[in-house]
Amino acid sequence: MNFTLSYLLEQTINGITLGGLYALVALGYTMVYGILLMINFAHSELFMAGGYVGLGVLKLLADPAIAKGGLSFLAPMQAFFNSGTAGFVALIAVTFLISAIVVGLMGVFIERFAYRPLRHAPRLAPLISAIGVSIFLQNAALLWISSKQLPYSRADGTSFVPAKTAFTVFGVSVSTMQIMIIVTSLLLLAFLDTFVSKTRIGKAMRATSQDREAAGLMGVNINSVIALAFFIGPALGAVAGVFNGMYYGSVKFNMGFIPGIKSFTAAVIGGIGNLRGAMLGGFLLGIIESLASGFISNAYRDVIAFIVLILVLVFRPGGLLGEAVAEKV
Amino acid sequence: MAETVLKINDIHTFYGQIEALKGISLHVDQGEIVTLIGANGAGKSTTLRTISGLLAPRTGSIEFMGEVISGMPVHTVTAKGVIQVPEGRRIFPRMTVEENLGMGAFLRTKDPAGVQASMDHVFQLFPRLKERRTQKGGTLSGGEQQMLATGRGLMASPKLLMLDEPSMGLAPVVVEIIFDTIKTLNDQGITILLVEQNAAMALQIADRGYVLETGNVVLEGPGKDLLVNEQVRKTYLGET
């Protein structure tokens, strides 16, 4: 192990990359909690679903083995997506768009049929339903897709994302993948932040999370707002899921579990229910974990992440940006 | 005879097994101030919440301007111009005064000029809100929050404004301001349904009143008559 500045920088960049993924997933937890005071335990499985949908789309659009395997009408399209920078950018954009929409709709569907009927039930009921959905989705992926780890690449083993180093700062190489993750997550976070604070629908979401009945009295259609939150959160989670597959090179039916717990931790560190808190918590946790694994020991990274959580909760029970709001009576 | 704005026919509203309204009938005519008075737990708030669609009556019907609105969701009822300023103010604590007022005009997307005029009107009624327009709602004093809640209701350009205990917890001077405002609004043509603990003041400004007791209407009549009614004086005006 060395303690040079460039190593510190390298670990920090790794941390920001990881943090961007945590932040994207954490937003889904925090949005749902902010509006329904409920932890959506199925969110980590929607992240997983994003990874799978993304892989499917990538294979259809850019894996010649699929075209040769009987879907020959895909060949001309694949030729485009596999040609040069324009093809690559288009491939990535289409993959993210489709994954986000499909998983976003899954989120809306889950809310409609697994949570909404329980909206007036005791608070434990939707939580149990969420755990049920989570177990269902994991087992669906296991049974209907595969129990094995699937490589995030073409059948011939080549990656969809060129692995070449993008640029070098202070002797640290930063990969295309890392730049993509960092830039995309920052853009999406900035976009969401503006949406929620400036637009009419965004304000309706904030109002609903602050006082659902009062928002209804303003004429806000609460069911639409809740459905929208259940679209946006999983859509962002899906983006993270695709990135996760590309970055680590594979997907598996239980891949959501650990990132889910970490992202939920990030949301709590930032202040559950607070969007900027989830973003801050995500990046903080990613950087701390990365530094911990680089400078202390990889084996202790999770322990250190949870120590950070405990410290934050001891000194700021509402999270870093959360307000200590008294429970409503 | 004035046109009937709101007509409630024998509504029964339940919270689970508890029957909170046991057959309420009442009506509000165009341009009136009608007040509902009654002890704690009589069902006043439940009546307003049933009208606004936060609750659905199990039986009975509610008509607004001749159209049946009972059973409609709250945002649909709001869109018809039936605006409830809820008990306990319920402003959005982490939104600024201006954003709170903006939420009141949530459905008036096609009328920016009208919204601006309403905003000016609210600031003219409550200059205090104008001074504090960038302050977060949750940091306002109780009286200021009530002004904000009332102002937010006005931003919707109500046809029927329902106020639930607007004087609760306020200093007498602020109560005066609130009641003056209600009177002014009524003079400007807004029909008002007012729920109040402060029966004396409410009956003074009301054209008509209904007295509720455990989910039933037990008395009704012109405000002036109720004010001198033996039973009302004993029970609600604290006289012996």
Ligand SMILES: Nc1ncnc2c1ncn2[C@@H]1O[C@H](COP(=O)(O)OP(=O)(O)OP(=O)(O)O)[C@@H](O)[C@H]1O
């Ligand atoms: N959410 C609820 N769940 C169960 N019962 C309720 C609920 N809200 C009100 N009630 C009951 O319904 C009855 C009527 O309540 P309501 O709030 O309408 O009274 P109110 O006349 O507005 O009283 P106050 O003057 O205290 O505001 C009461 O007996 C109350 O306990």
Ligand SMILES: [Mg+2]
């Ligand atoms: Mg009440």
